[in-house]
Amino acid sequence: MQRVKAVVRYDGTHFSGWQVQPGKRTVQLEMERVLTKIHKGEHVPVVSSGRTDSSVHALGQVIHFDTTLAVPEEKWPKALNQLLAADVQVTEAAFVDSSFHARFDALEKTYRYRVHLTKERDIFRRHYVYFYPYPISVEDIKRAAPHLTGTHDFSSFCSSRTDVTDMVRTVHEVGVEERGDELLFTFRGSGFLYNMVRIMTGTLLEVGKGLRRPEDMPAVIEAKQRESAGNTAPGHALYLLEVRYE
Amino acid sequence: MQRVKAVVRYDGTHFSGWQVQPGKRTVQLEMERVLTKIHKGEHVPVVSSGRTDSSVHALGQVIHFDTTLAVPEEKWPKALNQLLAADVQVTEAAFVDSSFHARFDALEKTYRYRVHLTKERDIFRRHYVYFYPYPISVEDIKRAAPHLTGTHDFSSFCSSRTDVTDMVRTVHEVGVEERGDELLFTFRGSGFLYNMVRIMTGTLLEVGKGLRRPEDMPAVIEAKQRESAGNTAPGHALYLLEVRYE
Numbered sequence: 001m002q003r004v005k006a007v008v009r010y011d012g013t014h015f016s017g018w019q020v021q022p023g024k025r026t027v028q029l030e031m032e033r034v035l036t037k038i039h040k041g042e043h044v045p046v047v048s049s050g051r052t053d054s055s056v057h058a059l060g061q062v063i064h065f066d067t068t069l070a071v072p073e074e075k076w077p078k079a080l081n082q083l084l085a086a087d088v089q090v091t092e093a094a095f096v097d098s099s100f101h102a103r104f105d106a107l108e109k110t111y112r113y114r115v116h117l118t119k120e121r122d123i124f125r126r127h128y129v130y131f132y133p134y135p136i137s138v139e140d141i142k143r144a145a146p147h148l149t150g151t152h153d154f155s156s157f158c159s160s161r162t163d164v165t166d167m168v169r170t171v172h173e174v175g176v177e178e179r180g181d182e183l184l185f186t187f188r189g190s191g192f193l194y195n196m197v198r199i200m201t202g203t204l205l206e207v208g209k210g211l212r213r214p215e216d217m218p219a220v221i222e223a224k225q226r227e228s229a230g231n232t233a234p235g236h237a238l239y240l241l242e243v244r245y246e
Numbered sequence: 247m248q249r250v251k252a253v254v255r256y257d258g259t260h261f262s263g264w265q266v267q268p269g270k271r272t273v274q275l276e277m278e279r280v281l282t283k284i285h286k287g288e289h290v291p292v293v294s295s296g297r298t299d300s301s302v303h304a305l306g307q308v309i310h311f312d313t314t315l316a317v318p319e320e321k322w323p324k325a326l327n328q329l330l331a332a333d334v335q336v337t338e339a340a341f342v343d344s345s346f347h348a349r350f351d352a353l354e355k356t357y358r359y360r361v362h363l364t365k366e367r368d369i370f371r372r373h374y375v376y377f378y379p380y381p382i383s384v385e386d387i388k389r390a391a392p393h394l395t396g397t398h399d400f401s402s403f404c405s406s407r408t409d410v411t412d413m414v415r416t417v418h419e420v421g422v423e424e425r426g427d428e429l430l431f432t433f434r435g436s437g438f439l440y441n442m443v444r445i446m447t448g449t450l451l452e453v454g455k456g457l458r459r460p461e462d463m464p465a466v467i468e469a470k471q472r473e474s475a476g477n478t479a480p481g482h483a484l485y486l487l488e489v490r491y492e
Contacts, residue, residue, distance in 0.1 A: 011372075089366075
């Protein structure tokens with residue numbers, strides 16, 4: 001038995017997120033379908049670094065699976081890509097120790113959120129950016145962002161639809177950058193709660209709109225109440241960029 | 247009765263081209279659906295500068311339609327965009343003389359073809375570029391392209407599935423430009439035959455691959471036989487950029 005670690009990229013537009021759900025097209029289902037085919041019908045479970053929601057994209061999702069086949073590590077991407085649907089792609093694969101676990105060993109994740117600051121929607125980017133036709137102060141957003149870093153109980157930034165009880169996470173960076181007509185947020189941290197990145201984005205955009213002040217952020221965290229934070233920004237503009245391990 | 251000229255942009259991915267066909271989702275059908283709704287059920291025919299094929303995109307398709315409504319010209323884009331599907335958009339509208347005809351008055355059209363020169367497909371561009379993982383000589387393509395300009399009988403570059411009998415067209419420009427990891431072709435001419443831009447692209451790529459020589463192009467035109475030209479490049483990487491009128 002050989003454990004394989006792989007990096008997976010997907011366009012989330014036509015997926016109901018990562019995790020297998022009855023009757024839904026998910027990335028996990030697609031990966032397992034292809035691996036099961038390669039293993040002549042034997043079911044091969046796939047473990048990822050974590051779920052992504054419906055319509056969320058990934059450039060660097062990390063998975064692991066176990067195989068009994070004698071395929072060399074460098075041949076795995078091609079073997080999988082030949083069978084995978086056009087919206088999923090394996091970009092790297094390597095053999096790892098059987099103790100490696102894509103979820104439990106993840107040290108840090110980086111997410112990107114793309115906001116399209118424009119008056120006119122771009123139909124070609126409609127599945128990839130959040131169309132935001134409102135005047136905003138990027139300066140205020142840049143002042144608010146650093147307040148969201150550090151180790152905190154992030155209950156205010158967690159969807160109520162969660163089973164997780166420990167709400168403490170460490171956020172290393174909340175980057176804010178203008179690139180062309182887009183505002184790019186970069187969230188890097190030890191881990192993120194359910195919808196946390198999207199709620200942080202929604203809250204920062206409310207700061208940009210002048211509905212909140214940058215210096216209100218510590219009180220929003222302190223409240224530990226979902227209601228104290230802003231709206232959940234839509235999933236289709238969110239990207240899991242990278243998962244870091246030892 | 248007022249004639250309206252409008253510029254339309256569409257993502258062709260989920261359309262079976264421009265023209266209404268039974269049981270198919272087409273851009274014309276979508277435009278007429280919305281206009282009919284605005285006109286309280288009265289059917290409003292829409293005339294475009296010409297058809298585009300299944301999966302072909304447009305940044306500047308031009309249409310005209312007649313209306314009995316008292317909507318000012320500058321209000322038309324918003325009125326239409328509120329009802330149009332997310333993959334079609336009206337970017338401009340203006341009142342024109344009732345003698346204006348989007349198809350018959352078109353003086354010049356410009357198309358863009360995007361070839362993605364890469365070893366690894368980009369899943370996020372899969373509906374928008376032609377993935378071309380072969381080594382090619384851009385220099386040879388640049389030498390071949392000018393041979394395709396001028397006034398010629400372009401029968402060699404026309405799909406056999408056409409009712410048109412006059413195959414003479416004037417091509418003003420066949421531009422070839424590298425931009426990032428893409429090779430961009432620009433075709434500007436008085437008009438183009440059915441599949442002409444896609445066959446020209448396929449033929450130029452065969453020159454790039456070394457399967458044909460740049461100096462063979464005049465003989466390809468001269469043959470006036472579809473078989474003498476190259477393959478038809480796929481539609482999903484083609485864009486109608488602009489239609490010019492008096």
